[in-house]
Amino acid sequence: MITVLCNKSGDKAQMKYCGGCRSTYYCSRACQRADWRDHKDICADLREFKHFDSLTYSGADRAFFRQLMDEAYSSLKGHVLEELVLMASRIGGVGLPCIAFDFHRREIRGEELSRMANDSTRADPRVIQASRSKNKMWLQSMGIADWSNKTLEYKWRVMPMWCDKGAELADEIEKVSRLPVEEHAQAVEELTKWVCVETH
Ligand SMILES: [Zn+2]
Numbered sequence: 001m002i003t004v005l006c007n008k009s010g011d012k013a014q015m016k017y018c019g020g021c022r023s024t025y026y027c028s029r030a031c032q033r034a035d036w037r038d039h040k041d042i043c044a045d046l047r048e049f050k051h052f053d054s055l056t057y058s059g060a061d062r063a064f065f066r067q068l069m070d071e072a073y074s075s076l077k078g079h080v081l082e083e084l085v086l087m088a089s090r091i092g093g094v095g096l097p098c099i100a101f102d103f104h105r106r107e108i109r110g111e112e113l114s115r116m117a118n119d120s121t122r123a124d125p126r127v128i129q130a131s132r133s134k135n136k137m138w139l140q141s142m143g144i145a146d147w148s149n150k151t152l153e154y155k156w157r158v159m160p161m162w163c164d165k166g167a168e169l170a171d172e173i174e175k176v177s178r179l180p181v182e183e184h185a186q187a188v189e190e191l192t193k194w195v196c197v198e199t200h
């Protein structure tokens, strides 16, 4: 199951994808045409990213990363939401949320990436795509220790995630962040029941 930008869910095999970047999915040609005005600015960058990524990691590695993220996300969902609530209290809103999963230090933390999305010199096309999605696309990043060159290299890999009802979820997180702290745990517990996510 995947969710596309318009928030329709379905079988990946039944979805249409953009032939340019092969990484943006649509429910129909009409939907794709409607998104083209925004999509055309990042399509080539997404394609380039996908190409570079495929040179860096094998298909099996990438499938493993997705699986690892999905497992980590589902088992830590409550903790992820708590982090997002904390971040929302700190900055006064959800903004462009990104949960960083640090698999080396075994910790997670919430980050806000709006500034990154607006800084063209550092912009990852997926960060731009997420910033335009009005919270339908959420970001996770995974930090992995890579010893392949015999020294420790710490690598961060941004992974987009489609979130059903992402915009509503952002509103709910902001609401919870304004509640008294002692009510957070109960409210977060409620939220975990309806969050359904899948890394793409
Ligand atoms: Zn494209």
Ligand SMILES: [Zn+2]
Pocket: 004, 005, 006, 007, 008, 026, 027, 028, 031
């Ligand atoms: Zn659609």
